Amino acid sequence: MESQSLDKETIKKLEIERFANAVSTSKRSLKEKVALTCRILFDHGHDSGLSGQITARQENGNYITQRLGLGFDEIHESNLLEVNQDLVVIEGYGIPNPANRFHSWIYHCRPDVQCIVHTHPYYTSALAMIGEPLVVAHMDSCILYDQVGFVPQWPGVPVGNSEGELIARELEGKKALLLANHGLVVAGKTVEEACVLALQFERSARLQVLAMSAGRIMQLDPVLAEEARNWTSQPSRITAQFEYYVRRHLKRVQS
Ligand SMILES: [Zn+2]
Numbered sequence: 001m002e003s004q005s006l007d008k009e010t011i012k013k014l015e016i017e018r019f020a021n022a023v024s025t026s027k028r029s030l031k032e033k034v035a036l037t038c039r040i041l042f043d044h045g046h047d048s049g050l051s052g053q054i055t056a057r058q059e060n061g062n063y064i065t066q067r068l069g070l071g072f073d074e075i076h077e078s079n080l081l082e083v084n085q086d087l088v089v090i091e092g093y094g095i096p097n098p099a100n101r102f103h104s105w106i107y108h109c110r111p112d113v114q115c116i117v118h119t120h121p122y123y124t125s126a127l128a129m130i131g132e133p134l135v136v137a138h139m140d141s142c143i144l145y146d147q148v149g150f151v152p153q154w155p156g157v158p159v160g161n162s163e164g165e166l167i168a169r170e171l172e173g174k175k176a177l178l179l180a181n182h183g184l185v186v187a188g189k190t191v192e193e194a195c196v197l198a199l200q201f202e203r204s205a206r207l208q209v210l211a212m213s214a215g216r217i218m219q220l221d222p223v224l225a226e227e228a229r230n231w232t233s234q235p236s237r238i239t240a241q242f243e244y245y246v247r248r249h250l251k252r253v254q255s
Pocket residue numbers: 051052118119120182183
């Protein structure tokens with residue numbers, strides 16, 4: 001075996017290059033990815049009636065978001081809205097969720113963020129109710145390692161500017177937040193990343209609730225956890241995961 005003598009760093013570098021070349025870049029439009037993300041999140045327990053929002057920033061600075069009054073499972077490209085930073089509808093029928101205001105604050109503070117997901121899934125909400133920060137202690141969850149902040153006090157319904165300032169401030173240097181008595185916020189560089197982060201957040205919360213009920217959680221080695229985070233955060237891996245979730249969703253609705 002020729003590769004038997006290679007060290008781990010060399011193998012990682014080679015595999016990253018190989019995977020990046022094997023995964024084609026997405027041909028999907030921004031609207032298509034946003035609509036698919038809404039329905040994928042619904043499939044994975046992120047529905048909470050009409051609560052929750054997703055936004056994705058366009059090149060012109062406006063956002064794509066869902067129409068208030070529709071559930072995540074009802075979102076398609078045809079009913080998405082384009083809104084500006086003040087939530088004025090530029091294109092589409094209906095109005096956005098007023099809580100999208102805090103998205104504007106995040107986008108203002110974080111030019112690297114292009115997509116924001118906010119939902120109230122069950123296990124995340126359970127942690128939020130007991131005021132327990134998310135603990136990343138499983139290899140599968142490492143994409144979120146050292147990336148999740150915790151807002152320990154509920155500021156109320158996040159429709160005001162002060163709530164937006166608070167959330168944007170707490171998200172500084174992070175990819176996600178657990179909001180006490182509320183839910184999750186994830187901020188991605190792409191729609192695909194935000195989708196994968198939101199799914200992994202809820203899965204991590206579910207694992208944490210199960211693990212806490214059974215025993216003591218063992219912390220990860222920080223060096224190895226960061227290595228795993230960097231490994232699982234590669235854009236090609238995220239694209240591949242997103243496309244897998246898309247196929248699963250489409251198979252479910254077509255069967
Ligand atoms: Zn909410």
